[in-house]
Amino acid sequence: MKKLLFDFFPIIIFFVMYKIYDIYTATIALIIATAIQLSYETIRYKKVSMMHVVTFILVLTLGSATVYFHDETLIKWKVTIVNWLFGMIFIFSTYLMQKPIIQRLMEENIELPEKIWKRLNNIWGIFFLFLGTVNLFVAYTFSTDIWVDFKLFGMLGITLIFVIGQGIFLAKHVDHK
Known part of the structure; x- marks a missing residue:
């Protein structure tokens, strides 16, 4: 917390x-x-x-x-750029690095087969790309007031739902150390 x-x-x-x-x-x-x-x-x-x-x-x-x-458009783009950048880094790390980023972050706590690490890493990459795209949609479709509320509450809510989904996905594959 x-x-x-x-x-x-x-x-x-x-x-x-x-x-x-x-x-x-x-x-x-x-x-x-x-x-x-x-x-x-x-x-x-x-x-x-x-x-x-x-x-x-x-x-x-x-x-x-x-x-x-x-x-104000420029600060709205920051959210998208950060998310797209992380999305691309996660996806590229699946194919260009010995261990995907998500594995480097989590391997001390859980053990997964290599193909599951790669799948999980790509899912996170796609999630970041999605989040950046949704931010642009909200930024250009709604008022700045709604965008600010979405930036805090909407993105947090979407992320929490995603993390819960990841927990369900991992529960099927995880071997605790």
Whole structure:
């Protein structure tokens, strides 16, 4: 639960600041919150997850451009770019790396046959691609108010449903260590 809050800290800050002020203030708060998150992780754990580094670079780049050009579309694209990037990395890792990314992340806790690791990795890749696409659909079809609500609650809900589905999938194949 603590890890989940840590990961969602910048999104929650963005959401609150948007509701109180506007998209541009929320974007500045997002940049600051993401920098704090990255700094905390560096100080506390002496290492930084690649996901947080990539997210920070995109938040800084697209967030700054959003504020500078006064164009909220740019910050909306950040969500899609991050998800598409992770989707492609997961899928490519299935075929280009000795072990898929999902296996590297989870193999200390569970044991799976190689073909299941690859399938699971590709499923996660497809999920990230899907999430990025859904974000664009919401960003271009609905108001910014709805997009901000979707960014926090909709994406979290979709992710929780996906994770529950993964748990059901894994239950059939897992050998606990």
